[in-house]
Amino acid sequence: MLSIGEFSKICGVSTKTLRYYAEVGLIHPEEINPESGYRYYSIRQLKKMLFINRLKSYHFSLDEIRSLLEWEEDQADERVGRALQRKIGELQQKMDAYAYTMEQMKRDAVQLENGIPMMAYLEHIEVQLVETPPMNLLYTRQLLRVEDYAGGYGPYFSRLYEQVAKKGLTLLGTPITIYHSPEFNPAGNDTEFAIPVMEIVTGTRDFPGGLCAKSVLRGPYSEMTSVHARLREWIENEGFELSKAPYEVYVTNPAESAVPADIVTEVYFPVRKK
Structure with missing residues (x-):
């Protein structure tokens, strides 16, 4: 048996972390002395601890690791393999996003060297006044917290x-997100996910068309706040006001775009003259 200190030293994990792992059900001491409270780990637990360390180095959360540890040994390898493939995809998306950000930073640095303000790009975001047709939407409406946004819209x-x-519906467009909350609230935002369809069935609703200020974002979703800001500026300068909730149309699927710059999102702000 190994004392918690010896186990800690071999695995490169602090005794404080080991105690926390025991609290959250990740790995428990093999034995606890009832009189002294000293914790002891077996040699065979070294493999488990190194497995946990390896998954942590792969950016798995403790909840994800605990879930993988709960599987029976004969199913664990297959389960871990699928989890690794998912994590590879997640990390690739982050790497692509970092690469895009790096290029953006380089462009900003060059512009500043040439005397061009860093935020000058806002002036080049094009805005159009368009008339949109009515749609029939299959929809679901959710109150989303900040963590839900971070997790992406895929599940919805x-x-x-x-x-x-299941209902054999006819698609008439790409996915849409409608933002109903009047202001951003980290505790929860009223968000509607919808897909235009032909058939009027349970779960669909009429979405009236109308006058909109429209812009197009070509790039990662992290740039969306700039487009929203430019649209509000344009609406104010042109003597309009927002009439209904703004919405976004995903021309391309962000989850399937290998290059962030290839993502295309249309942004609509319904407006009326003041």
């Missing part, structure tokens, strides 16, 4: 597409 749109297939 996936459920809608499942309904499309």
